[in-house]
Amino acid sequence: MLDVLIVGGGASGFYAAINIAEANSNLKIAILERGREVLQKVRISGGGRCNVTNAELDPKELVKNYPRGEKELLGPLYTYNNQDTIQFFEARGVQLKTEEDGRVFPVSDSSQTIIDCLLNETSRLGIKVFKESPVTQIEPVLSDNHRSFWKIATINNQYKCKKVLLATGSNPKIWKLIDGLGHKIVPPVPSLFTFNIKDERITDIQGVSTNAIVDVLTKPSITPEITLKLKSKKVGKPFLSAEGPLLVTHWGLSGPVILKLSAWGAIILNDLKYNFPISINWLPEHHQESVLSLLMEIKEIEARKTVLRTKAVEIPKRLWTNLVKASGISKDEKWADVTKEKLQNLSSQLTNGRFMVEGKSTFKEEFVTAGGIDLKEINFKTFESKIHKNLFFAGEVINVDAITGGFNFQNAWTGGYIAAQGITNKG
Ligand SMILES: Cc1cc2nc3c(=O)[nH]c(=O)nc-3n(C[C@H](O)[C@H](O)[C@H](O)COP(=O)(O)OP(=O)(O)OC[C@H]3O[C@@H](n4cnc5c(N)ncnc54)[C@H](O)[C@@H]3O)c2cc1C
Numbered sequence: 001m002l003d004v005l006i007v008g009g010g011a012s013g014f015y016a017a018i019n020i021a022e023a024n025s026n027l028k029i030a031i032l033e034r035g036r037e038v039l040q041k042v043r044i045s046g047g048g049r050c051n052v053t054n055a056e057l058d059p060k061e062l063v064k065n066y067p068r069g070e071k072e073l074l075g076p077l078y079t080y081n082n083q084d085t086i087q088f089f090e091a092r093g094v095q096l097k098t099e100e101d102g103r104v105f106p107v108s109d110s111s112q113t114i115i116d117c118l119l120n121e122t123s124r125l126g127i128k129v130f131k132e133s134p135v136t137q138i139e140p141v142l143s144d145n146h147r148s149f150w151k152i153a154t155i156n157n158q159y160k161c162k163k164v165l166l167a168t169g170s171n172p173k174i175w176k177l178i179d180g181l182g183h184k185i186v187p188p189v190p191s192l193f194t195f196n197i198k199d200e201r202i203t204d205i206q207g208v209s210t211n212a213i214v215d216v217l218t219k220p221s222i223t224p225e226i227t228l229k230l231k232s233k234k235v236g237k238p239f240l241s242a243e244g245p246l247l248v249t250h251w252g253l254s255g256p257v258i259l260k261l262s263a264w265g266a267i268i269l270n271d272l273k274y275n276f277p278i279s280i281n282w283l284p285e286h287h288q289e290s291v292l293s294l295l296m297e298i299k300e301i302e303a304r305k306t307v308l309r310t311k312a313v314e315i316p317k318r319l320w321t322n323l324v325k326a327s328g329i330s331k332d333e334k335w336a337d338v339t340k341e342k343l344q345n346l347s348s349q350l351t352n353g354r355f356m357v358e359g360k361s362t363f364k365e366e367f368v369t370a371g372g373i374d375l376k377e378i379n380f381k382t383f384e385s386k387i388h389k390n391l392f393f394a395g396e397v398i399n400v401d402a403i404t405g406g407f408n409f410q411n412a413w414t415g416g417y418i419a420a421q422g423i424t425n426k427g
Contacts, residue, residue: 002028005161007135009033012395013167014118015416021125023424029127034134039115047365050111053082054406055098065407067264069400072375080417092117103406163423165392170369182387186399188371191266196359197252201326205318208248213281214257216240240265251361263403266370274360281351282315292347303336323349368408372399382422392419
């Protein structure tokens with residue numbers, strides 16, 4: 001009989017295993033991993049560099065990055081946060097660096113450094129790792145002397161253990177098994193994706209990046225069910241808004257501002273089948289009227305120059321060219337000849353440009369799934385199930401996900417650590 005069986009050889013499973021063994025070296029611990037290799041997501045994370053965590057110091061600020069889990073993770077992040085994670089890795093010889101935007105990476109810029117650290121620790125602590133062992137059955141057993149244990153079956157083996165930790169990430173098969181144990185599973189939907197848009201104004205300017213405000217607008221003809229979810233916001237009004245760096249890509253729009261919207265709007269944008277209008281203000285410090293007055297002033301001062309060749313506002317030149325064209329201003333038109341109507345068009349393009357999103361694409365650097373085990377059924381002091389004793393969860397298997405920036409791994413590290421304390425009764 002094993003003391004602890006961990007299902008899932010990913011970030012949270014390994015972190016938990018190491019922390020359990022460190023808290024009590026007498027325990028017999030094993031990890032079951034369905035794949036041929038463990039820690040595969042760590043390997044591909046952050047474009048191969050692994051954005052381990054984020055440098056934000058205040059747990060109250062940290063939780064604001066979790067569209068699902070904001071409330072529930074506050075306590076756990078006071079117990080074990082990114083600073084603890086940084087210490088964990090640095091104490092084991094991994095040098096870390098913080099980039100300007102707060103993302104923390106290994107100095108090596110290679111996720112292999114993190115993998116090596118976790119593998120070395122498991123082997124040093126004598127933790128068994130069984131690969132190619134997909135778990136197909138999880139069963140609580142009450143034995144004759146009323147001492148309960150867990151029976152776990154893989155396709156080729158049976159295990160008995162006193163305590164089990166499910167750290168299986170986003171995996172529909174395991175969610176089905178967990179559902180069978182009486183837990184509610186919030187239906188999974190993708191989070192962290194980019195917006196597909198076909199539009200002349202952003203064609204042929206891939207790579208252009210600028211600060212912008214993006215509003216997701218309600219659709220004129222949405223279903224009553226979705227209208228209800230939008231909490232009776234008026235049609236045409238934004239129900240999601242974000243400001244930050246916006247990047248034009250081959251397929252449409254990406255960058256932190258879009259990823260933020262995709263995470264916060266994950267459920268509703270899925271309901272809308274990824275078809276919805278957005279409005280972009282390319283000049284966040286302005287609104288339509290203030291830009292119009294600015295353009296009227298420029299018209300006076302630069303009367304003899306062509307609109308296209310004047311740097312009137314702080315946006316990338318190629319974007320300016322496209323927006324000028326979209327306003328009906330011709331290539332050689334001089335400021336003196338531009339009508340007020342065209343300037344109104346231009347101010348509208350600059351501060352309230354309407355685009356139609358038609359589909360989504362995967363953000364290659366990081367993607368996660370919203371959904372998972374209902375948070376109401378987890379005791380966040382120990383990450384133990386409120387339904388079954390000696391059943392613990394950590395990582396993406398629960399209904400927690402974050403925006404990009406190292407926060408998703410932090411959920412895995414924090415959950416893994418606190419579950420370890422719960423399992424060893426140190427919590
Ligand atoms: C391309 C990509 C890049 C990312 N980059 C970053 C980043 O830089 N920073 C960041 O914070 N987050 C990043 N993320 C998100 C992050 O990887 C996840 O949030 C994190 O890995 C979750 O850890 P986990 O332990 O819960 O799940 P996982 O890491 O997914 O591990 C779960 C493990 O369980 C195994 N498993 C599943 N079912 C079974 C079963 N039935 N039996 C046995 N084993 C099973 C899986 O094979 C897997 O190995 C990225 C995600 C992707 C997809």
